[in-house]
Amino acid sequence: MTDARFGPDRRITLAGPLRLDGGALLSPVDIAYETYGALNAARDNAVLVTHALTGDQHVASAHPRTGKPGWWARMVGPGRPIDTDRLFVVCANVLGSCMGSSGPATLNPATGAPWAMAFPVITIRDMVRAQAMLLDHLGIERLRSVVGGSMGGMQALSWAATFPDRVESAIVIASTARHSAQNIAFHEVGRQAIMADPKWRGGDYYAHGDPPAAGLAVARMAAHITYLSEAGLTEKFGRRLQARPDRPDGAKSFGFDADFQVESYLRHQGLAFTDRFDANAYLYITRALDYFDLAEEHGGTLANAFRGSATRFCVVSFDTDWLYPTGESRAIVHAVNAGGGAVGFVELSSPFGHDAFLLDSPELSRIVAGFLDAGR
Known part of the structure; x- marks a missing residue:
């Protein structure tokens, strides 16, 4: 029997409330998402793919507005590094975005009009908490991995820090633990x-x-x-x-x-x-990105975010990425090590800068596939 919770272009309204870092309570909470593959009987093959600033839930399916292929179709799908023949993949439109999840363009239930600037200011951790509500709805208690690049990498870090018992592993690509002044x-x-x-x-x-x-x-x-x-x-x-x-x-x-x-x-x-x-x-x-500072959320010390965590980390940077340069990835690696965690790190060479994680990269594909297969 087909479960209506799973598949492409899903929308769910959750009662909430979702308590935001800014103090507001958001209720109800709309989440647009897509799933790929099948959740196994043990419910232990779920992978959450988190998107970047202007991304969306259409990670491996055509975008409904542009008709273009999914933004990471080369990475997610049957026989791909994130193999949907074996893994159950979830990708949700982040809180605050405009592809179906609650945000300034969605209707404020109190007024019947779009929230616009009355929508509460959100953080990366708020996005992650909304995703956790979605996974609860889907009956997923624990994730095989959280995988994301750029802002998606920030969400992966925040997942491991906020819900360490729910995250077996995290792949953080071309990302950072805090937004710089630049x-x-x-x-x-x-x-x-x-x-x-x-x-x-x-x-x-x-x-x-x-x-x-x-x-x-x-x-x-x-x-x-x-x-x-x-x-x-x-x-x-x-x-x-x-x-x-x-x-x-x-x-x-x-x-x-x-x-x-x-x-x-x-x-x-x-x-x-x-x-x-x-x-x-x-x-x-962009404001949520600017507020992101994982160390600040954990007493000013980044290692505290990972202390005692059993989550395995894979951190990847690119040598021409000046938005989130390799030094910021190394800071994540050092913090995981200082917190007693397990982490692997690689810097890849690419002429394409920050966008390299979205482009064809055989090396990145091998790293992601190998990390997800490790210990299996």
Whole structure:
């Protein structure tokens, strides 16, 4: 018999309440999620895949708005490193996002209108607590692993620190245990771009059907630069000009249009993003990232987050990632060791910067598959 709780494009409303780090009680709690594979009789083959800032629950299935393949389809599926022939995979849209989980774009039950900026400010740990509520609903007491890159890696760390008895292992890729001042600064530029757009209207733009797309596009452009590497940008674009059929080859327009290919690329990335993401959700999730500081949550010492934990960790960084550089991954490794935990670490070489974890990487695939198979 098919269980209606499992499968693609699921939505669940949980009564709650969910107590947030900011002190608010959220009730009810909507969670959009997808599952892949089958939960075994022992219910011990579940893997939670956690997504990054602008990701969603469609980890291995086509995105309903763009039609593009799932954001980690090369990693999750039958015969893939996270093998759904053997593992039961859950991926939930994070709290505060815009693909079905409770956030500023969902309806406030008290008003019948979208929450907008009345939605309570959230943290990474709030996202994790909401995911734990979902797993309770699915009848999953313990996870074989939590796997995530970037913000997903922060969730994996928070899972191990918040619910250590529920997490057998965690794979943390291209991530950090706290947001740096530089990260916060880039996010603030993006938030100010959104809030400076006249169409933002203090966050109450939903009824107008005219969102602050220009501000959101600029925010995405600024963030996207941090996901790439200088070497990768130089190799892909350099200082090459856009092809212009009405001008001699190689001529500049000497104006403020997108003369350079890299300008055109960033503008495309910004505009495409506005078709699938909500501006207020971007504000809320970037704020949750900025507040993330796992050491602060555990008395100011990162090792305290892992002290006595039986969770096995695998930490992976990329040598050209300047958003969350290798030094921040090493800090996680040292803290797990200091807390008496088990951890493996590898730095991979890639020209693609932070985004390398989303791209084809045979080395990363081997590491993930091998770690999940260890001891089995």
